[in-house]
Amino acid sequence: MQLSTNHLLGIKELTKDDISLILSTAQQFKEVLQRPIKKVPSLRDVTIVNLFYENSTRTRISFELAEKRLSADTINFAASGSSVSKGETLLDTVNNILSMKVDMVVMRHSASGAPHFLAKHLPGTAIVNAGDGINEHPTQALLDAFSIIERIGSLEGKKILLIGDIMHSRVALSNIWLLKKMGAEVMLSGPPTLIPTYIKEALGVQVEYNLLKALRWCDVANVLRIQLERQNQVLFSSLREYNLSYGLTRKLLNNLQKEIVIMHPGPINRGVEIDSDVADSNQSIILQQVENGVAVRMAVLYLLAGKKME
Amino acid sequence: MQTLLNPQQLHLTILRLAHHLTENHKSLDNVVFVGIQPRGVKFSDRLIQAIQTIRTGEKISYGIMDITFYRDDIREELHKATKTDMPFSIEGKNVVLIDDVLYTGRTTRAALDALQDFGRPQKVELCVLVDRRFNRELPIQPDYCGKTIDSMMSQKVKVEWDREEVVIY
Numbered sequence: 001m002q003l004s005t006n007h008l009l010g011i012k013e014l015t016k017d018d019i020s021l022i023l024s025t026a027q028q029f030k031e032v033l034q035r036p037i038k039k040v041p042s043l044r045d046v047t048i049v050n051l052f053y054e055n056s057t058r059t060r061i062s063f064e065l066a067e068k069r070l071s072a073d074t075i076n077f078a079a080s081g082s083s084v085s086k087g088e089t090l091l092d093t094v095n096n097i098l099s100m101k102v103d104m105v106v107m108r109h110s111a112s113g114a115p116h117f118l119a120k121h122l123p124g125t126a127i128v129n130a131g132d133g134i135n136e137h138p139t140q141a142l143l144d145a146f147s148i149i150e151r152i153g154s155l156e157g158k159k160i161l162l163i164g165d166i167m168h169s170r171v172a173l174s175n176i177w178l179l180k181k182m183g184a185e186v187m188l189s190g191p192p193t194l195i196p197t198y199i200k201e202a203l204g205v206q207v208e209y210n211l212l213k214a215l216r217w218c219d220v221a222n223v224l225r226i227q228l229e230r231q232n233q234v235l236f237s238s239l240r241e242y243n244l245s246y247g248l249t250r251k252l253l254n255n256l257q258k259e260i261v262i263m264h265p266g267p268i269n270r271g272v273e274i275d276s277d278v279a280d281s282n283q284s285i286i287l288q289q290v291e292n293g294v295a296v297r298m299a300v301l302y303l304l305a306g307k308k309m310e
Numbered sequence: 311m312q313t314l315l316n317p318q319q320l321h322l323t324i325l326r327l328a329h330h331l332t333e334n335h336k337s338l339d340n341v342v343f344v345g346i347q348p349r350g351v352k353f354s355d356r357l358i359q360a361i362q363t364i365r366t367g368e369k370i371s372y373g374i375m376d377i378t379f380y381r382d383d384i385r386e387e388l389h390k391a392t393k394t395d396m397p398f399s400i401e402g403k404n405v406v407l408i409d410d411v412l413y414t415g416r417t418t419r420a421a422l423d424a425l426q427d428f429g430r431p432q433k434v435e436l437c438v439l440v441d442r443r444f445n446r447e448l449p450i451q452p453d454y455c456g457k458t459i460d461s462m463m464s465q466k467v468k469v470e471w472d473r474e475e476v477v478i479y
Contacts, residue, residue, distance in 0.1 A: 024390070028392065028393070028394065029391075037426075039427070040379035302379070
């Protein structure tokens with residue numbers, strides 16, 4: 001019983017069995033997190049560095065908590081304020097940290113493929129991708145899956161809608177890989193300028209530009225953030241216009257005649273992709289997603305640490 | 311393969327352990343029974359049933375505990391984690407840990423660690439169905455024991471619950 005991989009680089013590299021194993025292990029960690037003492041000694045001989053080359057609130061705190069709940073030693077590294085500004089390369093930085101006897105690396109980087117690069121050059125160290133550019137954010141997709149299963153029982157045959165900035169979203173790509181592997185149906189909705197034209201054929205998903213039609217189809221709607229920091233050209237005219245055509249509003253939901261589950265990976269741009277009354281409603285599982293993130297990350301770290309490196 | 315306990319003997323052994331436990335605990339108010347996941351729980355389910363028939367009407371505190379995350383061998387082999395359900399505090403209680411086979415003692419050690427995270431018990435006892443007494447790697451002995459056997463490390467001892475037998479092979 002172990003993962004088929006030594007690293008968590010992306011959902012693309014995982015098998016269906018890997019995903020099931022992570023989710024079932026996370027279920028047990030979730031119970032640990034309800035105890036008076038929310039901590040187990042599993043990784044007390046493991047040191048983990050959290051390398052964050054890009055800003056993060058939820059993911060960084062969630063990983064750090066997961067590591068502490070597993071009794072691992074942790075070091076935090078943020079690119080700003082480090083020797084990165086003096087011109088040190090990624091591989092040099094990591095090699096220097098590893099020479100101080102660090103066992104695992106959790107990394108977020110703005111360059112797609114950065115964790116794959118590390119895994120190639122450091123085969124003996126487990127690398128966990130905490131988001132790389134516009135490629136993948138595997139632990140987010142895993143915690144989304146965990147939260148969906150917790151709410152509606154399973155993924156198999158369920159209809160999941162991803163709304164918004166698909167083009168720049170690593171959350172979207174990881175979610176698509178995972179949901180397809182686990183037998184769910186996936187539909188994308190958003191402005192045509194934010195949905196890559198080839199994605200339909202390449203990943204076997206449906207695309208519906210009319211948000212109301214898409215919402216009528218789905219069981220779960222995962223609303224993505226508009227990533228202004230990654231858009232270097234004008235892809236829609238204004239945030240107000242975006243909100244009018246693709247923002248999730250109470251009025252739209254009232255038109256559905258059924259109750260769908262609302263998700264958002266955070267951080268939320270209130271009044272842009274989702275309105276406050278929707279985000280804070282009982283239909284929304286946004287805070288449950290955050291809560292489940294710790295258990296899911298504990299499962300990933302635990303399963304990778306227990307894996308024998310060749 | 312050799313049968314250590316046939317269905318009838320297994321039934322009698324469980325009944326004897328139930329009597330032994332109820333003899334030592336005049337009241338069950340302060341006692342909590344904890345089955346160790348995954349295999350110990352099949353045994354503890356049966357044992358609790360037997361205790362219930364002896365002490366009809368008395369409330370029995372019974373939980374199940376998975377000790378996977380407390381093992382000291384995760385670098386050797388990963389075990390699948392299963393459910394923990396401890397719906398009570400064990401603070402100041404007399405805990406009876408229940409497992410099917412006591413072998414190296416490492417599972418029991420992990421269980422003692424895990425137990426601490428649920429409170430500080432006044433006393434912890436160990437009840438096992440089978441004790442493989444010559445293979446211990448830690449100083450751990452059972453307080454209640456169904457059957458003591460002498461076995462070699464190359465052998466395996468298993469309780470086959472669907473056939474109601476304990477076998478060695």
